[in-house]
Amino acid sequence: MRLTEEEKYMKEAIRQARKAWKLQEVPIGCVIVKDGKVIARGYNRRNTDKNTLAHAELQAIRKASRAVGDWRLEGCTMYITLEPCQMCAGAIVQARIPKVVIGSRNPKAGCAGSILNLLNIPEFNHQVELTEGVLEEECSAMLTEFFRELRERRKKVLTKS
Secondary structure (H helix, E strand, O other): OOOOHHHHHHHHHHHHHHHHHHOOOOOOEEEEEEOOEEEEEEEOOHHHHOOOOOOHHHHHHHHHHHHHOOOOOOOEEEEEEEOOOHHHHHHHHHOOOOEEEEEEOOOOOOOEOOOOEHHHOOOOOOOOEEEEOOOHHHHHHHHHHHHHHHHHHHHHHHHHO
16 A cells, blocks of 8 residues: 555654654654655654753754754645644744644644644734644554553552552
8 A cells, every 4th residue: 555645754753753752752753844855853852851842843843944044944844643732833833834734633732723723823924734634543542552551650660669
């Protein structure tokens, strides 16, 4: 079975999320594509870096800006395994990214439609085209498995205490 372009790039975002998982971080991955080429990658590193700002999207935006030599990421598409939070959604708008593709929704913190939609506020000077549900099952299953393992690790620690 041949992957669509969106699935191909979401697979790369999933590979980034797996890097976070290896660090025992919430497995969220992101890639930014311009002209059919991945120009930046990022994955969640909040605990590793002890930094609130170390979200996958912000890591990728910083690298993409360096790659294109501008803070404006016009002509780029961002692929994220999980719907962005309010901070990342705001950064996406600020970076002028025209299109975002998400794997799974984030009902507890999602700001691309789940709780609110910061990507499409008409009063802002930039709105973002959104595609959702690309490889949703794979993205969602990865998060479910991560949190199941986390609960088991915590339970073992509590049992030993």
